[in-house]
Amino acid sequence: MKPLSSFIIVCLILAAACVRPALTFAESGPSIRLPAPQTDGGKPLMQALKNRSTSREFSTEKLSAQVLSSLLWAAFGVNRPASGKRTAPSAKNRQEIDVYAATADGLYRYDAEKNSLVLVLKEDIRKQTGKQDFVATAPLNLVYVADFSKVAGETELEKALYAGADTGFISQNVYLFCASQGLATVVRGYVDKPALEKKMGLPLNQKVILAQTVGYPKK
Numbered sequence: 001m002k003p004l005s006s007f008i009i010v011c012l013i014l015a016a017a018c019v020r021p022a023l024t025f026a027e028s029g030p031s032i033r034l035p036a037p038q039t040d041g042g043k044p045l046m047q048a049l050k051n052r053s054t055s056r057e058f059s060t061e062k063l064s065a066q067v068l069s070s071l072l073w074a075a076f077g078v079n080r081p082a083s084g085k086r087t088a089p090s091a092k093n094r095q096e097i098d099v100y101a102a103t104a105d106g107l108y109r110y111d112a113e114k115n116s117l118v119l120v121l122k123e124d125i126r127k128q129t130g131k132q133d134f135v136a137t138a139p140l141n142l143v144y145v146a147d148f149s150k151v152a153g154e155t156e157l158e159k160a161l162y163a164g165a166d167t168g169f170i171s172q173n174v175y176l177f178c179a180s181q182g183l184a185t186v187v188r189g190y191v192d193k194p195a196l197e198k199k200m201g202l203p204l205n206q207k208v209i210l211a212q213t214v215g216y217p218k219k
């Protein structure tokens, strides 16, 4: 093989390794099986709608695995196992939004089908999920990431509109779950998205759309 060809091949291998480092880990990383979500109880829908609100004051108390499981299921869990469809709608059922959970223990990707959390980074990156102080100490920051590799045949504008709409439905599910369970939450666009995407190791076709902090209200 000519030296130039070898050089190009080495460059291509290095470039491929740089593009998806964390995702490779996420796909093969250890995963934590969540308890089954609790799909009954809580306040009735009309009362939850009455209580739905944004709050920016959080206790540092951790959420239990049970609360986290029910919260993630409410957000974008599988509610019809036969079809794999979810608690929130998505354009053409593409299900292109991934829900990540940033906690003190690390960053995880929610695998709705397996009801588990896949470890992405064993590092506390809560501070990097937003530009407001409370994000660093609240127990949970959800990060909504659109995987545009699942969206073909749309204009850039349509892709962005659908990703925003699909994320909005998930976020509202979280708002209603929190209102139903007495939790505090705020959805957030005030995020350094390029820096967070880099920290999360996202490939170029995956973009952070919004983040959302969840915790118990500050006493």
Ligand SMILES: Cc1cc2nc3c(=O)[nH]c(=O)nc-3n(C[C@H](O)[C@H](O)[C@H](O)COP(=O)(O)O)c2cc1C
Residues within 6 Å of the ligand: 052, 053, 054, 055, 056, 132, 186, 187, 188, 189, 190, 191, 210
């Ligand atoms: C797309 C979107 C982005 C938002 N971004 C932020 C944010 O970065 N930081 C924040 O504190 N609140 C943010 N909010 C929350 C709004 O400020 C809040 O919903 C609004 O003040 C109305 O209050 P309510 O939710 O209690 O009705 C955002 C809301 C939406 C819908």
